[in-house]
Amino acid sequence: MTTQTVLAAAGQVSGGEQVTFWILAPLALIGAIGMVWARNAVHSALWLVLTMLCLGVFYVLQAGPFIGMVQIIVYTGAIMMLFLFVLMLVGRDASDSLIETLRGQRVAAVVLGLGFAGLVGSGLYRALEGVQAAGLDQANAEGNVQGIARLLFTKYVFAFELTSALLITAAVGAMVLAHVERRKEDRMDQVATMKARFRPGNYPGPKPGPGVFATSSSVATPARLPDGRLTDRSIPEIMPVRELTAEETTLKGTEK
């Protein structure tokens, strides 16, 4: 079904495409509105995931299966997952508070947003003015993936490399910010850690429980170390240390 739909979509709008569009377009809009309106940050992210999924299907419908799948894998799969990761690190009750900390920031945001949209829109309009569309049939002549690859690595290779350089700069910047410089002698490897753990004076194991290797299971009886010495670390400080007598440790005759 999919192949045929995709191939047909290159020419004219088919029935299946229309049905899919009218189902998914409202969903995408609901996702976008929900993303802005949701109080909870994670809910907001989930609404955005819905919108992005719908967009991915739209790309597939419009004869761009590669870009559609990449949209789902990269944006919903990886980037939104990173968002969720950060949100979960911050804490689950990070709901929006409606108190404005900066005076008048909403008005400023609305004005700036409208201005940015106007700039982008007019820029797009002027760039596309008088452009004759070649049509998807021609663009997908040697296959969708191959067509994108040819354009990406010939005509737009400079823009592509520039974008990747920008992203790498951002990644390196984040790494520099998060990096903690540690001197080489401060760093302990596994062997050094183990040696430090078994150094004389350091007890390597967990604190022994009271009564371990002892003659009774009383809380007041200190545990014995493997070589037979008593250890005071095993009993609460408030308790007096005492050893039970042989009489106290013999069977009480209550067992069958």
Added chain:
Amino acid sequence: MNLYLAAQDPTLADFGKDPWWLVLGKIVFAFVFGLLATLLGVWFERRVVGRMAVRPGPNQVGPFGLLQTLADGLKMAFKEDILPRAADKVVFFFAPTISVICAVTALSVVPFGPKVSIFGHWTPLQVTDVSVAVLVILACSSMGIYGIVLGGWASGSTYPLLGGLRSSAQMISYEVAMGLSIVAVFMTAGTMSTSGIVAAQGDATQLTIAGQQIPAPGWYAILLLPSFVIFFIAMVGETNRAPFDLPEAESELVAGFMTEYSSLKFALFMLSEYVSMVTMSAVTTTLFLGGWRAPWPITLWAGANSGWWPMLWFFGKVIALVFVFVWLRGTLPRLRYDQFMRFGWKVLLPINLVWILVLSGLRSIEDWQTKDRLLWTAVGAGVLLLATLFWPSRKKAPKPPLQEQVNSRPHGSFPLPPMDLQVPPSPRTKRVVAEREPANVVAGSESGEV
């Protein structure tokens, strides 16, 4: 014979021509395959792990315990469904379904066999295929993780949250390694459609080494061995299976992301884990193990790759891979979290990048003379590497005897029991040993039963 084989091989143009009932039948088949694989997979895993631990495993319900999973599933359905008070109700409800849906959807682009005739329709044994089918599988596996992450977040308690957090970090790091190892397959096959990749593995390439024609095996597991190994490791990480099951590490996080889940929702998580294990095995079979094509000794029989037979080879390969999953679980201890992340980013990723570079370099060499020389250099380097790896090392100086080692420890070291320690009997245990009858009673005597 080549013509005959070519007629069996489905291409992209063969899809989308089935009547609706055939499409429905294929979808139901893929779905039922996923469910049945879970039912049998849980049983298989418990039996195999049982054998590895020298115990029988489930053997009471049905023949060989085959119905054990069914009984467990029924039991789970009748259990109380608990919704924690702190849970985010909607997300808590939807999380397991997301996991299951994504795991099953990936099966739709897996080729089960070549073209066969079903009620007079000549159709490929695959629900559908698109030009970017492998990307569909990747998308499904990355969306499936959402179920785990959201389930962990929505539970509203600490351990599930930690499990979800781990899962999201794990998915981001291992998906990169996985995607990069598929790149080598794309480069070699020249297509992203699953049926195309299976077809590309069918024709053995002819290598010309020193003027002799040597047929190289067509399976990408052999041609692209590094990619195959990295893909398999990343896949185990992606499906949250041991030794990479950090999101549900019992010893650290109780049950991780599914701690708060009960009843059918828990069953759905269980289902999605096993379905995705089987799906991923099927994907590995398709990408690297020749898909439904018969392995070598069977291919001597001319009809091995036609009709319904290939389904048998396909299922055989899938079961073998599932066995490897179980084997790993029975053998390897769980990794520590930082080791796991370091392994993904500092080992798998760089090796993959270098391998892709080498592969594309090899592919871009058109000159056969140079390629020949390069191949020989590579073989020589490989032999040298193996020789240095397995060269017997010099004998170490003998260690001093144990008592000397103990005596030479500085004062205040970790206390050791004396070498000739005799543990005295506890005063609390009754002296039953001496009074008991000897165990090896003569067979057939009256006191045969204990």
